[in-house]
Amino acid sequence: MSRLGGYVSDLGYRAGWAGVRLLPDRWGRTAFEGAGAMVGRRNGGPQQLRRNLARVIGAERPQDVPDELVADAMRSYARYWYEAFRLPAMGLANAAASVHIADDDVARFEAEIAKGKGLIFALPHSGNWDMAGVWLINRGHRFSTVAERLEPESLFDQFVAYRESLGFEIFPLTGGEQPPFARLADRLRDGSVVCLLAERDLTRHGVPVQFFGEPTRMPAGPARLAIETGAALMPVHHFFLPDGRSQILVGESVDVSGGVEQATQAMADAFATNIAAHPADWHMLQPLWESDWSAERRARIESTG
Template sequence: MNHVLSALAKHASWLPETLIRAVFSFAADAAWLLHIAGVRQLERNLRQVLQHRDGQVDRRTLRRSSRKAMHSYFMYFAEALTVGARSEQELLARIRGEGEGFASIQELCVESSAPIAMGHQGNWDYAGFWANTAIAPVTTVAERLKNEELLKVFVSIREELGMTILLTGEHGLIGQLEERLDEAHVIVPLLADRDLSRHGVFVNAFGSLMRVARGPATIALETGRPLYVFNMHREALDAAGRRVAGIKHGYVCTISGPIDPHPYEDMPKEEAITALSQAWVDIWSAKIEDHPEDWHMLQPVFIEDLDLARMHGVPENIDSISRTSAGPSGRM
């Protein structure tokens, strides 16, 4: 499969986009119908979101939502792997920006820079291309994949779209990002909605607890830069938009914030990082509830699905909550 994906990215212009989308749409339906492990986990995550939003969710609603989510997820791969065959005009017709923070970050980044917290939503390759044009050049971090060939493909795609890519595990990664933020006209968006390492921060979200990356809060606090929040969802394009974009659906990039880090500076460091992380998660999670089908989280993220006994650096108060929730049997 990795070889197929790599070949598709390298030769995207050889095949009609409608055919590629049809194949990925079929694959999404197949995975959904087979109810594979990733789909089951996706549904557990969606249930948490929908129950928090609506108070309850029946199986039919959950299955319908998970099918939409799988189509959104697979379309991301179809788009990301074939973005090299799209013209700049097509891409710009597929993406637009909005939100109370949009004008603010545009104005700020004329002469300054800003970090952005974001989650696994929509198509972050399209988002990076759009942000380069609409806001400022992007420097971001990509996960270091086990498959080197596929890693090179994704890094190459993002670099061709104008992004500067650093990899997880690089020495002094936070320092490199902070150096970039010292420059004018730069943004640093970071995928931060899941981090199960000892460095992750537990926050409240959707009536539960989840562990997010500390990077956005840490960078905002150490640089004094305002922290923005990014959400992304699909929308149907109008007739004029479809003609230029060449497809029926595009994306909305919503910028929220800014969150001023200065009120948190007098707190102890870990307390400040947790509080600022909670602040951006509160904003981000509210937008997730508006479009849960575009949140591509097929991995365990909520405390109910985590084995805290195998995790490092779990605060004592979180461990106590987990054990209380588990009850006498020791299982949640």
């Protein structure tokens, strides 16, 4: 990103955080979701999103993805940004109250956290993943996560400050005092909860998996942390409900006894099941599968063996 582009983005996010809080909720939500749907319909919507959704719904070609699904996906993505801008003004209790979680899922979570070995929530980019952290904080649990470093630095600082204002503990993925893995492991050994977005690998060391029948790579971190600390690894999914609320699904703990590769594939399978059930809320607008990777990314992967 150029310096000018970074400056414009920085101003845009600052304006968003300041302005959305002043709007009546109904107006702001309608405006954001309407704009998102418009983007989803214009010229067929984002083409990479179409390619990704084609895998999810089993379409032979991206052009076979229903236009309304693309519009719904962009409406959902816009809703994520609206809620991200508005969350600091909602209040923790009000935000948490808008999240539904079934009694069985709560019991599954409480049973694992009661063991005192820590707990890893692994999530895809679905719905508003920050709501999982809001729900945890509201229940009185300590919670840590990792943030991808953005450019410009001021934009990254805004996102960190925003999430810290919600009670999250944030470790930068890169550029911190030490790599986040060791610090996350310490938090798990103390019995805390760690939340990790886990279906898109941002490093050169991802684990090869099959995802919707095609090869890609997913982060090794969730499985490695579970194996090294004894913490439970639980696939979690967040999706939007039509009445303005949302829901969190807490899956069964992944068996990590077979090693990192097997555990990561099991995590990928759980993600696929939930994404297929709620495709419009999966906000994956970037290339994910190997067949969509750029030549530069392939070269980076190959250079690491």
